[in-house]
Amino acid sequence: xxxxxxxxxxxxxxxxxxxxxxxxxxxxxxxxxxxxxxxxxxxxxxxxxxxxxxxxxxxxxxxxxxxxxxxxxxxxxxxxxxxxxxxxxxxxxxxxxxxxxxxxxxxxxxxxxxxxxxxxxxxxxxxxxxxxxxxxxxxxxxxxxxxxxxxxxxxxxxxxxxxxxxxxxxxxxxxxxxxxxxxxxxxxxxxxxxxxxxxxxxxxxxxxxxxxxxxxxxxxxxxxxxx
Numbered sequence: 001x002x003x004x005x006x007x008x009x010x011x012x013x014x015x016x017x018x019x020x021x022x023x024x025x026x027x028x029x030x031x032x033x034x035x036x037x038x039x040x041x042x043x044x045x046x047x048x049x050x051x052x053x054x055x056x057x058x059x060x061x062x063x064x065x066x067x068x069x070x071x072x073x074x075x076x077x078x079x080x081x082x083x084x085x086x087x088x089x090x091x092x093x094x095x096x097x098x099x100x101x102x103x104x105x106x107x108x109x110x111x112x113x114x115x116x117x118x119x120x121x122x123x124x125x126x127x128x129x130x131x132x133x134x135x136x137x138x139x140x141x142x143x144x145x146x147x148x149x150x151x152x153x154x155x156x157x158x159x160x161x162x163x164x165x166x167x168x169x170x171x172x173x174x175x176x177x178x179x180x181x182x183x184x185x186x187x188x189x190x191x192x193x194x195x196x197x198x199x200x201x202x203x204x205x206x207x208x209x210x211x212x213x214x215x216x217x218x219x220x221x222x223x224x225x226x227x
Contacts, residue, residue, distance in 0.1 A: 006036035033057025052079035067094035129205035
């Protein structure tokens with residue numbers, strides 16, 4: 001499987017290619033956002049490392065378009081812009097992680113390994129009551145009704161369903177859904193929980209409960225417990 005590097009700086013591009021090949025990966029290097037979007041549609045691409053300021057199409061636009069067309073490949077954005085707003089914008093656009101320049105390649109390599117492990121563990125189907133989640137197709141259904149979820153909403157629901165009946169802390173959610181706890185307001189977890197709760201309302205047999213001081217859990221609903 002191939003790691004896609006989308007970087008228009010030739011020096012940085014060569015460093016990334018050399019580093020990933022030393023880690024044992026096949027690597028494809030492109031220098032524009034348009035070429036990166038085309039490459040992401042191929043089945044052999046396992047993960048993408050994308051510079052935000054690409055010509056023809058920014059990394060932000062690339063993430064949005066890729067997710068809108070159903071591409072589920074993990075994407076790490078690289079940028080010199082370290083404002084919190086930029087990080088949040090990139091993650092909301094569909095990126096799985098966000099690393100600011102300059103960075104140590106060993107850190108990038110560790111984040112790549114973490115995302116690849118998470119991607120492998122995500123393969124398969126999960127079900128709880130009337131809710132069915134398919135990690136490969138990234139489709140969630142309540143009975144025969146297909147839900148419309150953003151990439152982050154899908155990832156959040158998947159994390160909760162992988163631990164159905166057990167509480168998951170905000171820190172765990174941030175690490176698994178947003179890829180980091182740094183420079184991210186923990187309240188974003190509460191915001192996305194509310195989004196997913198609303199979309200799960202048609203599933204009257206499933207509820208996301210708040211475990212005060214602990215986190216959240218998804219469970220089968222019962223008459224004697226309050227959400």
